[in-house]
Amino acid sequence: MIMDRPVILQCEDVWKLYGPGAESFLANRARPTPDTLRAAHLVGAVRGAALTVRKGEIFVIMGLSGSGKSTLLRCLARLIDASAGRVQFEGRDLLAMSEAELIELRRRKMGMVFQHFALLPHLTVLENAAFPLEVQGVDRATREARARDVLALVGLAGREGHYPRQLSGGQQQRVGIARSLVVEPDLWFLDEPFSALDPLIRREMQDELLRLQARLQKTILFITHDFDEAIRLADRIAVMKDGEIVQTATPEDLVLHPATAYVAEFTQHIPRAKVIRLATVAQPLGAGPFAGDLAADLRVADVADRVEASALPHRVLADGKPIGQISAREVVDVLIGRESAA
Numbered sequence: 001m002i003m004d005r006p007v008i009l010q011c012e013d014v015w016k017l018y019g020p021g022a023e024s025f026l027a028n029r030a031r032p033t034p035d036t037l038r039a040a041h042l043v044g045a046v047r048g049a050a051l052t053v054r055k056g057e058i059f060v061i062m063g064l065s066g067s068g069k070s071t072l073l074r075c076l077a078r079l080i081d082a083s084a085g086r087v088q089f090e091g092r093d094l095l096a097m098s099e100a101e102l103i104e105l106r107r108r109k110m111g112m113v114f115q116h117f118a119l120l121p122h123l124t125v126l127e128n129a130a131f132p133l134e135v136q137g138v139d140r141a142t143r144e145a146r147a148r149d150v151l152a153l154v155g156l157a158g159r160e161g162h163y164p165r166q167l168s169g170g171q172q173q174r175v176g177i178a179r180s181l182v183v184e185p186d187l188w189f190l191d192e193p194f195s196a197l198d199p200l201i202r203r204e205m206q207d208e209l210l211r212l213q214a215r216l217q218k219t220i221l222f223i224t225h226d227f228d229e230a231i232r233l234a235d236r237i238a239v240m241k242d243g244e245i246v247q248t249a250t251p252e253d254l255v256l257h258p259a260t261a262y263v264a265e266f267t268q269h270i271p272r273a274k275v276i277r278l279a280t281v282a283q284p285l286g287a288g289p290f291a292g293d294l295a296a297d298l299r300v301a302d303v304a305d306r307v308e309a310s311a312l313p314h315r316v317l318a319d320g321k322p323i324g325q326i327s328a329r330e331v332v333d334v335l336i337g338r339e340s341a342a
């Protein structure tokens with residue numbers, strides 16, 4: 001269970017205002033409304049954001065362009081200073097750290113990948129991937145060995161001697177991912193890392209990220225404006241609108257229980273079978289016989305063919321223990337939107 005894991009990153013009541021006198025403006029008021037901000041000619045890029053990211057989860061911040069995602073991420077990595085609020089990284093107050101401590105933290109504990117990041121054009125793929133270790137003063141043999149490992153991990157073995165210009169956009173992005181992983185970060189910030197890629201490559205990279213995550217179990221804060229990408233990747237999603245987080249929930253809960261009309265609008269086109277887990281639609285366990293076992297966290301779409309093709313029900317297991325059963329009937333109900341879970 002994600003909620004039982006240690007907290008890696010936490011923020012409370014984070015604000016970022018842009019405009020004249022932004023900091024002093026907040027010091028004098030509790031929670032300014034959008035109207036008050038407008039009247040003061042201030043942009044409320046982030047307004048009162050709170051979130052908790054736990055070890056090993058992919059936490060996605062999702063929102064349309066201008067909703068404040070990048071600004072929030074930058075406040076959380078302290079690339080910019082929030083106008084107000086509290087941010088803790090592994091239990092330490094991020095806002096109280098000195099510049100030197102922050103640099104150290106970003107070098108050793110945080111990895112970052114952005115939509116448009118700069119590979120160093122005059123360095124090879126290997127040298128680019130090893131670069132953060134060079135900055136740390138790691139010796140050449142060690143850093144190149146580590147860089148080779150991460151390049152293999154992202155599918156670039158054999159390209160070590162290439163230069164960035166000899167690679168496709170997707171391959172360049174993989175180098176960026178390798179470079180951010182080479183320091184073995186505890187927390188990985190990914191700000192729209194696949195948005196500049198064409199849809200096919202983008203899906204491939206999403207699969208790649210899930211595969212990497214299954215192996216590395218990083219804690220990931222991932223930003224996207226694409227809800228489909230969010231539900232494919234996320235353990236939990238925070239939906240942002242006009243600088244505010246309007247709901248934080250699992251993909252399944254967002255679709256089944258949207259907190260606002262805005263979230264409902266976003267989620268209505270999502271095929272339910274892609275988000276509803278077997279645990280949610282499982283029926284009480286019968287006496288059997290069963291066709292086989294399926295994990296409770298699987299999504300209905302992932303097993304629909306297998307369950308439908310079977311005359312016998314499948315057992316549904318959570319943590320190795322049977323919690324119910326599922327048969328073609330429940331799968332069909334979800335597929336045609338008749339499931340009882342909602």
Ligand SMILES: Nc1ncnc2c1ncn2[C@@H]1O[C@H](COP(=O)(O)OP(=O)(O)OP(=O)(O)O)[C@@H](O)[C@H]1O
Pocket residue numbers: 018019043044045063064065066067068069070071072225
């Ligand atoms: N340096 C700045 N000065 C003034 N306003 C800013 C600045 N940076 C961001 N903003 C404003 O803050 C709001 C949030 O911007 P932000 O870039 O965080 O949104 P976003 O959700 O990441 O959007 P996108 O997906 O387009 O990157 C926008 O209204 C933007 O115009």
